[in-house]
Amino acid sequence: MWDYSKKVLEHFLNPRNAGEMAEPTVVADVGNIACGDALRLYLRIEDGIITDARFKTFGCASAIASSSVLTELVKGMSVDEAAGITDDDIVRELDGLPEAKMHCSVMGCEALAKALALYRGEKPAPEDSGRIVCRCFGITDNKIIRAIRDHDLTTVDQVTHYTKAGGGCGKCREEIAEIIRYTRADMAARAKRSSQSPPRTNLQRMQQIIQVIDDRIRPSLRLDGGDIELVDIEGTTVTVALRGRCAGCLAGAVTLRDVVQHTLREVVDAAIEVKEAP
Amino acid sequence: MTNTPPVYMDNNATTAVDAEVLQEMLPFFSERYGNPSSIHNFGGGVGKKIDEARCRLAGLIGARPDEIIFTASGSESDNTAIRSAIATNADRRHLVISKVEHPAVLNLARHLVTGGFRVTEIGVDAMGRIDLDELSSSLTDDTAVVSIMWANNETGNIYPIERIGALCRERGILFHTDAVQAVGRIPMRLSELPVDLLSLSGHKLHAPKGIGALYVRRAVRFEALVIGGHQEGGRRAGTENVPGIVGLGKAAELAAERIPIENSMVRALRDRLESSILASCPDVSVNGDPENRLPNTCNISFGYIEGEAILLSLDIHGICASSGSACTSGSLEPSHVLRAMGVPFTSAHGSVRFSLSVQNSDADVDRVIQVMPGIVAKLRAMSPFSPEAPYFQNASQDTCPSGGSCS
Numbered sequence: 001m002w003d004y005s006k007k008v009l010e011h012f013l014n015p016r017n018a019g020e021m022a023e024p025t026v027v028a029d030v031g032n033i034a035c036g037d038a039l040r041l042y043l044r045i046e047d048g049i050i051t052d053a054r055f056k057t058f059g060c061a062s063a064i065a066s067s068s069v070l071t072e073l074v075k076g077m078s079v080d081e082a083a084g085i086t087d088d089d090i091v092r093e094l095d096g097l098p099e100a101k102m103h104c105s106v107m108g109c110e111a112l113a114k115a116l117a118l119y120r121g122e123k124p125a126p127e128d129s130g131r132i133v134c135r136c137f138g139i140t141d142n143k144i145i146r147a148i149r150d151h152d153l154t155t156v157d158q159v160t161h162y163t164k165a166g167g168g169c170g171k172c173r174e175e176i177a178e179i180i181r182y183t184r185a186d187m188a189a190r191a192k193r194s195s196q197s198p199p200r201t202n203l204q205r206m207q208q209i210i211q212v213i214d215d216r217i218r219p220s221l222r223l224d225g226g227d228i229e230l231v232d233i234e235g236t237t238v239t240v241a242l243r244g245r246c247a248g249c250l251a252g253a254v255t256l257r258d259v260v261q262h263t264l265r266e267v268v269d270a271a272i273e274v275k276e277a278p
Numbered sequence: 279m280t281n282t283p284p285v286y287m288d289n290n291a292t293t294a295v296d297a298e299v300l301q302e303m304l305p306f307f308s309e310r311y312g313n314p315s316s317i318h319n320f321g322g323g324v325g326k327k328i329d330e331a332r333c334r335l336a337g338l339i340g341a342r343p344d345e346i347i348f349t350a351s352g353s354e355s356d357n358t359a360i361r362s363a364i365a366t367n368a369d370r371r372h373l374v375i376s377k378v379e380h381p382a383v384l385n386l387a388r389h390l391v392t393g394g395f396r397v398t399e400i401g402v403d404a405m406g407r408i409d410l411d412e413l414s415s416s417l418t419d420d421t422a423v424v425s426i427m428w429a430n431n432e433t434g435n436i437y438p439i440e441r442i443g444a445l446c447r448e449r450g451i452l453f454h455t456d457a458v459q460a461v462g463r464i465p466m467r468l469s470e471l472p473v474d475l476l477s478l479s480g481h482k483l484h485a486p487k488g489i490g491a492l493y494v495r496r497a498v499r500f501e502a503l504v505i506g507g508h509q510e511g512g513r514r515a516g517t518e519n520v521p522g523i524v525g526l527g528k529a530a531e532l533a534a535e536r537i538p539i540e541n542s543m544v545r546a547l548r549d550r551l552e553s554s555i556l557a558s559c560p561d562v563s564v565n566g567d568p569e570n571r572l573p574n575t576c577n578i579s580f581g582y583i584e585g586e587a588i589l590l591s592l593d594i595h596g597i598c599a600s601s602g603s604a605c606t607s608g609s610l611e612p613s614h615v616l617r618a619m620g621v622p623f624t625s626a627h628g629s630v631r632f633s634l635s636v637q638n639s640d641a642d643v644d645r646v647i648q649v650m651p652g653i654v655a656k657l658r659a660m661s662p663f664s665p666e667a668p669y670f671q672n673a674s675q676d677t678c679p680s681g682g683s684c685s
Contacts (some may be wrong), residue, residue, distance in 0.1 A: 002586075009590075012587070012590065013591075013594065015660060018659070018660045019660065029662070029670040032669060032670060033623070033624045033627070033663050033668070033669055034622075034624065035610075036584065036603070036610065036612070036623075038662060038663070040662040040670070041488075056581065056660060056661060056662035057661070057662070058582065058584055058661045058662055058663055059584050059587070060584055060585075060586035060587055060590075060603070061586060061587055061590045063584075064587060064660065136611070137610070151433070160610070164610050167610030167611070168611050169611075184329060215647075244440050
């Protein structure tokens, strides 16, 4: 039996705000029944304030308790305040969750992010895009990378606890280990950089772009049989060519924008534009 | 939690040590603690109690006392049996098991694959039954051993041991059966069956944990797993777990008397529990083969709700059961037995196993029947899924998100 806190059991037995909402402003569905947990979050938002929140959850005690505290947390918050809620906040509200159940709090947070994105008319958050790593649970590399960064994860088991990735057939465990390796290398590089003093010279920026492509982007593309070649760097414009299975791949444009440009902007410079070599 | 004693319906997980068993064991902890291998009468006399226990256990399963080796667990017996079978058939590199074996067999076989063995895992149908033709056609001249459980721990399904053994014997292949769930619940006479090796465990039949046994038919070649002293005729080294052995002996004697009760009273309790739940809760189904099942086991899937949530809700009422849900296992996938049967994930996640024993009563069944509909209704009211909306509409999510590689 899991070692649940009193708070988890209390919210499981007496869930707050369980059940459907009539005329919600937004409804967000995450998870699915096949994977063992699913959450439908209803929000009523009036003048930018969440005036009511309700949920319906298929899942274990910690999934139901996470949903329950999430609805309590967001009620009365502005949309901007709610956007700042993390899965750690949910875990804290519950006086902790067993590590293997962390994905329940993550699911709550995902539902909230999705609902707020729908309200703002935005595209899905980046972790919904990316390349599927865990086929059993449909978990993308972006979601794994984000979990590693947010929770400072170091082992495959930890990634499984937070995202479920690798918890099914287990075939992707080696790939997750590789993602941990390059994400942590990148985190270490960033930590080192942030301790160094800006500003950067053009040359430093170029070196960094080369390093990020070599250490992070290329290993990720290679897992899918693709590759990348750096053609030119001019100011903040980076020209690359996709190789291997990425060349001629219909998703090439998406890869350029979501993987290459997104990563370079995040790590090196927000002004970077990535172009494909003609 | 209420103050009344729990309603314990998880006897396939473990059973309570019977009061008579405990009484018989107690002197061997502190008064008669001698080593049965000693020359002096203080120790040597203990050996006679071991002989008695061996005779009692042999009586329960219809074997001869010299065919019984005491071990520390069912898992040890399974490991010893299969490793002995392949060691004594060194030119054969193939094993046949079923997909619904206990992990003690399943994971051992998969481990042996890394050592160069081929393993055929026989599938099961929707009711968990194995296909004897598939089993028969999987046997080759290279097959060292077939290991098929006598009864399944999750569904209670009973497998056709006599027919499987006959198929093996025709081909000169050793046959092992993991009978951990069957011994003490259904009658068996091994002297009349084509079974070469059989594993059993004490704590499933009201003996303590930490004691098991392996039956090795006379004339079957055997190689010990635990090498060392001469105990158990050199077939299992290690100073005997005397209290455990004495306890298993007494439990075997009691079980031999109680098998008729298992198949009358316990069966009636189980049947009433099952039919009441089916009648009072909508969208439920029974997993397993209703025709060939242990009398004590009932595995029910509750649609649209999750097993751990059901178990915790039962626990609040002092009711102990178990589930094939992913959330209870620590893994993230539901029971390998239910998946092998092709039970939809949606039903597997909401499966609950009730396993009874001679210690259950009508009042126990009444208590479960009383609370079950309320628990199901409460969790259903909270679930986003229902017969009208079995999955989220905005995505094809009735299977795995990526197209179902995990099924």
